[in-house]
Each structure stands twice: as structure tokens, then as C-alpha cells.
Amino acid sequence: MITVEVAYALPHEQKIVAVQVEQGCTAYEAVIKSRIAEVFSQIDPDNDPMGVFGKAIRDPKKEVLKAGDRVEIYRPLIADPKEARAKRAAKLKAQKGQDAQAE
Template sequence: MPRVTILHSPGPREVREQALDLPEGATIRDALVAAGLTPVEGEAVGVWGRKVALEEVLRTGDRVELARPLKVDPKVARRERFRRQGSRAAGLFASRRPRAKPGY
């Protein structure tokens, strides 16, 4: 009997973990049904961070992760944050040592 772990995040900064014993030959879809979860359109399903199909057969020790879709594109969020903060407060060289050369 494969023992797998199911992880999902119902909301921001909230992660739920559930360990399951499944019959031999169980798929990811079987594991999600056993955990009481159903993948919604836009949610990604993966094993150890690698995106997989719901028909993939699970092995002992697999960690199934159900990821929510992003609400904002990370590139757009970074641009908006930079626009709000300005160029002085953002970036790698924002806090320089006193009397240091530019870029250090």
C-alpha cells in the first residue's frame, strides 16, 4: 500500500497536509478523491513540485501538491511595486554604505 502525502492551500499563507494509505496502482485523481479534494480549473497538480497528469500512478513517499492559480502575474506585481516605491527604495543597491562608491 503506497503511503502518500497530499498538500493544498485553501487560502493565502495557509497549507494543509494529509497523509493517506492508498491501494496499489492508485492515481493522483484517486488520492485527491480520497482526501476530499477536487481539482478546479486553473489549479495545477504536481508531485514533488513537478507538474503531472491526474492519471499518473503514485508510489510510496510521493508528495502530491495542489496549487491555486495566481491572482496576479508576478512580473506585473513587481512593476507595480517598483512604480509605487520608486527607484531609490527598490533594488539590490538601495541601501548603500555611507560614502561608498555607486553600486557598492
């Protein structure tokens, strides 16, 4: 038996569950065994993307865990990070332009 963690976070709440699993356990199996989907009903282990220590994994059903690994279940992005950065940059540029005109 080895110990791994399963983590899920919302903006104002997070949970990390330590789970004892058999050697050779996959990320998907650890998520199921952790029963974290019973706490957060929005989790869909069959479709939600997952990662181990912040590194995305392609197939959670094939990703074998090592002792001490932390499986993270990812939420869908609310906004595209590139688009959000572009909007912030455009806003800052417009603000600097207004400041320059005011001088």
C-alpha cells in the same frame, strides 16, 4: 498499499493528509481518497492544477504515484508574477530617482 500525502495551502492555513492507496494510484485518485475537498470547498479536483513535490503535472488522472509522494493542489494566482516583479522594479526605480533629486 503505499502511503502518499495530499497538500493544499491557503495564505494562513494549510493541510497535509496522509493517505494509504493502492500501488498504481494516480494523483487524482489520491486527492479524491484524501477527502481534502470536504475541508476546502474551493478545491475542484477535476479542474485545479496539481503537482508532485512542486513540479506541475499535466494530467493528474494519469500521473501514477510512488510511495512517499506528495500531491499538491494549486490555487489560482492572484497576480501574474512577472507583472508583479515589473511593478516592484518600476516603483524602486522611481523611488531611487526621487532620492537622487533630493540630494
